[in-house]
Amino acid sequence: MSEVRAQVEDGVAVLTLHRPEHRNAFTKKMGAALGEYYRAFDADDAVRVVVLTGTPPAFCAGADLSGAEDTFAAADAATFSASPVSPPAFDLRKPVIAAMNGHAIGIGFTLAMQADIRLVAADAAYAVPQVRFGMVPDAMSHWTIPHLVGAAAAADIMLTGRRLDGAEVVRLGLASRCLPAAEVLPAAMAMARDIATYVAPMSAALCKKLLWDTARHGYSPAQVAALETDLHHRVMGTPDAAEGVRAYLARREPHWSARVSEEWTPPD
Numbered sequence: 505m506s507e508v509r510a511q512v513e514d515g516v517a518v519l520t521l522h523r524p525e526h527r528n529a530f531t532k533k534m535g536a537a538l539g540e541y542y543r544a545f546d547a548d549d550a551v552r553v554v555v556l557t558g559t560p561p562a563f564c565a566g567a568d569l570s571g572a573e574d575t576f577a578a579a580d581a582a583t584f585s586a587s588p589v590s591p592p593a594f595d596l597r598k599p600v601i602a603a604m605n606g607h608a609i610g611i612g613f614t615l616a617m618q619a620d621i622r623l624v625a626a627d628a629a630y631a632v633p634q635v636r637f638g639m640v641p642d643a644m645s646h647w648t649i650p651h652l653v654g655a656a657a658a659a660d661i662m663l664t665g666r667r668l669d670g671a672e673v674v675r676l677g678l679a680s681r682c683l684p685a686a687e688v689l690p691a692a693m694a695m696a697r698d699i700a701t702y703v704a705p706m707s708a709a710l711c712k713k714l715l716w717d718t719a720r721h722g723y724s725p726a727q728v729a730a731l732e733t734d735l736h737h738r739v740m741g742t743p744d745a746a747e748g749v750r751a752y753l754a755r756r757e758p759h760w761s762a763r764v765s766e767e768w769t770p771p772d
Contacts, residue, residue, distance in 0.1 A: 515700030535588035564612025603692035
């Protein structure tokens with residue numbers, strides 16, 4: 505049985521980490537499958553949003569510790585990567601929502617930090633505990649977490665390896681909503697369906713890229729202003745720009761026509 509289950513409906517792709525007997529503990533096979541699905545959904549114009557979740561009762565309990573003291577044995581330097589999902593979620597042209605509907609520990613937490621939007625469960629445990637296992641945080645978390653919460657809060661989270669509950673995850677700025685565990689995925693799906701219906705796919709792709717590129721490159725306000733102007737020139741006068749206004753005034757769902765897979769050229 506696949507360790508990642510995929511389902512697509514009404515423009516929303518749902519990826520479910522599925523090793524419930526191991527609380528969805530992460531494996532190399534799971535990482536490869538996620539990367540393959542990410543690439544496939546990024547190329548599919550029928551997919552507008554990706555939701556990443558886990559089979560209850562966990563989101564992802566972190567590394568599979570079934571190897572006991574050999575879990576973190578030396579790896580092949582030619583093949584090992586501390587970022588085992590390629591591409592990362594932030595490189596997709598579609599919004600990615602992490603519905604963290606249960607415990608998310610270690611790489612289960614750090615992979616979710618690559619998503620654009622995160623929802624967490626009030627009664628679940630969240631942590632980046634790698635330093636407590638003689639290891640180092642992974643999945644580009646030394647960049648994503650400080651980007652989200654700043655250096656001081658990142659040091660508190662990553663150097664202590666301490667556990668957080670859902671409310672503190674939101675308070676720190678690592679997620680946008682904290683809900684009872686059973687409500688996390690339904691809320692993420694409602695958000696995803698709204699985006700899939702009402703958000704122009706090209707607008708989402710361009711906006712997302714500029715958000716993450718600003719973090720990558722540390723653009724100044726003036727640089728962002730210039731890039732926003734370039735993007736406005738790209739979308740103004742297009743059929744979707746007219747359709748957005750037309751649908752809003754008619755109080756109906758818009759019918760977007762731009763195909764990101766065919767028309768996408770990353771801005772400089």
